[in-house]
Amino acid sequence: MPLRKVDDPPKIPKTRKKKAESVLKAIPAPKPDKVEYICKLYFKYDKTEKKQYLIIRVETAAYFTSFKYEITYDLIEKENDIYIIITGLKARMDLVPEVGPASCELRKDIVEGNIKINLAKQDGAINGAECKLDFNNRKIELIKEFMPPKKNNRVFSKFEVDNDNFSFAD
Secondary structure: OOOOOOOOOOOOOOOOOOHHHHHHOOOOOOOOOOOOEEEEEEEEEOOOEEEEEEEEEEEEEEEEOOOOOOEEEEEEEEOOEEEEEEEEEEEEHHHHHHHHHHHHEEEEEEEEEEEEEEEOOOOOOOOEEEEEEEEEEEEEEEEEEEEEEEEEEOOOOOEEOOOHHOOOOO
């Protein structure tokens, strides 16, 4: 007895990706505070473009030994507020394995004044920092770190100014 001919192949459901706005509204599960990410801020001069940028570098606190990973993220910008939603890790296709943290870098055009950087995880936890950018004096000042008022919000990141990586056009 022959098998019947299939007209349409079966449809395989795709995994749903959370939208960035829904992550900001989500309520995280109660967990203890643990620093998982470090957000570093510094100015960097790009010699090829001959332009100065603000670099926001997000790294994991944990080091990986077998593979080098990149942090994948979504970005929402509202005036002087920057929301970085961490969506996961992706293995880089390097031939030589490296030891180090997973990381990502955001290059932003320099804006004088105060900016707020908010780091959000997929479960809905949000941490933030307010920074004062003073490009003329070549200074970034971390005014405060904060957590938006949200049920079960927790500390999972810390923010710092990375003075060792500053570079300027001379």
